[in-house]
Amino acid sequence: MGSIVALLGFSFGITMTSGGVLEPVQTALRSWVIEIDEETVTLDLLLRVNPWLLVLVCVAAGGWWLLRSPAGGYQRGWSWARTGVVIGVIATLAWPISTLTGREYGLSVTEPIRTISEFLFTGDADQISWAGFMWLGIIPGAYWAARSHGEFAWRAPGAQRILQALGGGVLMGVGAGIAGGCNIGHGLTGVPLFGLSSLTATLSIVLGVWAGAYMLFGGVAFERRVRGAQRA
Amino acid sequence: MAQYSLDVTGEICPYPLILTRKEMGKLQTGDQLAVTVDYAKSAEDIPRWAKEEGHTILAVRERGGSQWEIVLEKA
Numbered sequence: 001m002g003s004i005v006a007l008l009g010f011s012f013g014i015t016m017t018s019g020g021v022l023e024p025v026q027t028a029l030r031s032w033v034i035e036i037d038e039e040t041v042t043l044d045l046l047l048r049v050n051p052w053l054l055v056l057v058c059v060a061a062g063g064w065w066l067l068r069s070p071a072g073g074y075q076r077g078w079s080w081a082r083t084g085v086v087i088g089v090i091a092t093l094a095w096p097i098s099t100l101t102g103r104e105y106g107l108s109v110t111e112p113i114r115t116i117s118e119f120l121f122t123g124d125a126d127q128i129s130w131a132g133f134m135w136l137g138i139i140p141g142a143y144w145a146a147r148s149h150g151e152f153a154w155r156a157p158g159a160q161r162i163l164q165a166l167g168g169g170v171l172m173g174v175g176a177g178i179a180g181g182c183n184i185g186h187g188l189t190g191v192p193l194f195g196l197s198s199l200t201a202t203l204s205i206v207l208g209v210w211a212g213a214y215m216l217f218g219g220v221a222f223e224r225r226v227r228g229a230q231r232a
Numbered sequence: 233m234a235q236y237s238l239d240v241t242g243e244i245c246p247y248p249l250i251l252t253r254k255e256m257g258k259l260q261t262g263d264q265l266a267v268t269v270d271y272a273k274s275a276e277d278i279p280r281w282a283k284e285e286g287h288t289i290l291a292v293r294e295r296g297g298s299q300w301e302i303v304l305e306k307a
Binding site: 002003077146149150151152153155156157158161213217220 | 241243254257272297299
């Protein structure tokens with residue numbers, strides 16, 4: 001229930017920022033645009049290098065880091081490696097499949113939530129694209145995945161946590177509205193394109209999560225007292 | 233050695249782990265804590281954290297209905 005409330009808050013936040021009362025904030029913050037040769041700035045354009053060189057560097061550095069990471073030890077379900085590969089394949093396939101419908105972009109969650117929300121409140125279905133149907137597919141897909149692993153259950157936290165979920169959802173929505181995407185649109189679609197805005201947004205999301213965790217939980221969220229000899 | 237219990241059902245990530253950390257922080261070496269959790273990710277995170285911290289994982293019991301009991305002994 002907390003996640004559903006967070007989703008509602010997220011939807012409110014996006015709608016308020018994109019066409020709503022907070023639109024001026026979005027407009028003001030987006031008024032400063034950096035371009036190189038009238039093109040959107042990407043890291044390869046900024047560094048004047050072949051983008052495939054950056055891909056090679058990322059694959060080599062990321063692969064080395066992942067190979068050194070613990071296997072996971074998941075009690076059930078897929079390992080992070082299998083899950084990561086599947087998400088990568090889905091994120092890649094999203095491009096050609098979406099393009100077939102006239103939408104040239106990859107995975108996105110902010111855009112479909114905004115368009116579906118607009119449709120529900122105004123009846124305007126024109127903006128609903130491939131991403132809207134993709135997002136609708138996430139719900140039965142997630143349900144099936146959770147159900148098949150015995151993890152599905154209706155859970156309801158206390159009133160305080162529900163309010164926190166609502167507030168957090170609204171903040172996420174406002175942030176995603178201003179940034180023009182969330183960790184999916186920027187992280188899974190924009191970062192692989194080396195978009196400077198997506199790299200900035202993703203880095204800001206990471207810093208925001210750390211700051212939020214520190215504000216909510218203090219040092220408990222960050223304390224590391226790993227005993228080297230006993231670490232697996 | 234004393235035995236304690238912590239019910240974090242209904243809580244979602246990261247609260248079960250954070251609340252478990254706080255509770256373990258209050259215990260003495262050798263004390264046991266039985267954590268009841270119904271959030272699958274936390275049922276993985278709590279034993280992993282405990283292992284990293286050097287605590288003993290005495291049991292991870294599936295109770296069905298997406299509920300787990302994790303019994304830890306403080307190092």
